Amino acid sequence: MKKVVASNQKGGVGKSAIICQYAHYLNSLGLRVLVIDLDHQKNTTKALITGGAVTVANVSAFDILTKEDQTISNPEAFTLVQATPELTAIEKNGTLHNNFATNYQKFLKSVDSLFDVCLIDTNPNPDIRQVASLIVSDYVLSPIQLNQEAIDGIGGLLKQIQAINQKLNPNLKLIGILPNIVEPTPFQKDNLKAIVQHFSKYLIKNSDGSYAFVKKTTAIAEAQAQGIPTNKLGKTSGFTAWAELKTVFESINKFMEI
Numbered sequence: 001m002k003k004v005v006a007s008n009q010k011g012g013v014g015k016s017a018i019i020c021q022y023a024h025y026l027n028s029l030g031l032r033v034l035v036i037d038l039d040h041q042k043n044t045t046k047a048l049i050t051g052g053a054v055t056v057a058n059v060s061a062f063d064i065l066t067k068e069d070q071t072i073s074n075p076e077a078f079t080l081v082q083a084t085p086e087l088t089a090i091e092k093n094g095t096l097h098n099n100f101a102t103n104y105q106k107f108l109k110s111v112d113s114l115f116d117v118c119l120i121d122t123n124p125n126p127d128i129r130q131v132a133s134l135i136v137s138d139y140v141l142s143p144i145q146l147n148q149e150a151i152d153g154i155g156g157l158l159k160q161i162q163a164i165n166q167k168l169n170p171n172l173k174l175i176g177i178l179p180n181i182v183e184p185t186p187f188q189k190d191n192l193k194a195i196v197q198h199f200s201k202y203l204i205k206n207s208d209g210s211y212a213f214v215k216k217t218t219a220i221a222e223a224q225a226q227g228i229p230t231n232k233l234g235k236t237s238g239f240t241a242w243a244e245l246k247t248v249f250e251s252i253n254k255f256m257e258i
Contacts, residue, residue, distance in 0.1 A: 001034070001112045002256055004175070005120040005137040007130055008144060008157065014180040015143050016043035017224050018214065019121045024229035025249045026117050027053070027078045031258070034072075034115040037061055037083040038133060039123040043224075045082040051227025054080040062086040064107040065100040065132070071110040079115070090129055101132040108136055117258070126160060134164045139173050139256055143180040143214075146191040154199055175255050176204035178248070179213035204251050212248045217241045 006015045019035065026033045035054070037044040038061045048054045055076035061083050064070045072079060090100065108118065120137060122130040134140060142157055144150045154177065165172050177199060182188055196203065196211060204212035214220075219241035223230040231242035 001108075001115045001118055002139065002258065003108065003118045003120065003137040004139045004141060004256070005122060005133040006141050006143060007122055007134060007161075008124055008142050014145070014214070014220075015124075016047065016121055017220055018141070018143050018178065018180060019044050019119050020047045020224060020227075021220065021229060021245050022249055022252070023048070023078070023119050024053070025246065026119075026258075028229070031116040032075075032077050032114065034079050034081070034111065034118040036064070036081040036118065036120045038065075038087065038129040039083055039121055040085060040087040041123070042083040044121040045080065047224045047227045048080050049082070049227065050225075053227070054078045057081045059107075060084045060086075062090070065090060065104055065129070068103055068106070069110075070103065070107045072114065075111070075114040087123075087129065090127070097128045097132075100128055101135055104132050105136050131164070134161065134172060135168045137169070138171060139175050141175045141178060141252065143178045145181055146179055146183075146188040146195070148191070151191060151195060154195070154202075158202065174202065175252055176212070177202045178204060179211075181216040182213045183216045204248070204255070206247055206251050207254075212251050214248060215241075215244060220245075 006019050008015060023033050023035050035048060055074060057072045057079050058074050059070045059072060059081060061081050064081060120133045122133050140161055161174055179192060206212050219230045219233060219237040223233055229242060230238040
């Protein structure tokens, strides 16, 4: 089972939408997909449950961090370990952080043969949920928005990943930075150019040599509200968005050798 965490140190970057649409894409390929939502805002949980395509696991994200020997007794081809409000209390239990990471690792080992890919959505704050997810994952994907604050934060994000890589998880690989919610404004075009100029080696390359990014589109927002992939919206904008997302997802799959 390949484990992928979507990680960023800032909220509002559309991380949950990327996770959900990517999960739908992987599921459409016939792969067994597990999604873990560690963000107490529950955006991923709400979207996937609304769509009705997932089976909600018998354990929650809070359970797999705080309890020993947790596993999934009702695995299906598309399964969600949902977020719950209790997750907000996780960071306060500092003395138990090592236990959380150990429980998390054991849980993932227990379901390793049940799924092909595990997608993990984390909260934007760099607390134990995010750090533990980086420790247990094989790959990290970092969606960002093209504003100055996000660009300024890229260095910190890369340093965090590098530190985890050197000290706690030598197997962690950065798939890349993924500009998301991209608008065709002069400001965002300039910011995209700046990212390409300074961080090109950390961007995801498509098969045609272009750098991957996801445009801002109402189709993605509508699909998330309904909990479905954009190509199920039944409108041209949905098919167009799906074709663009598919190009990005194919590039991610190629990186992970899926």
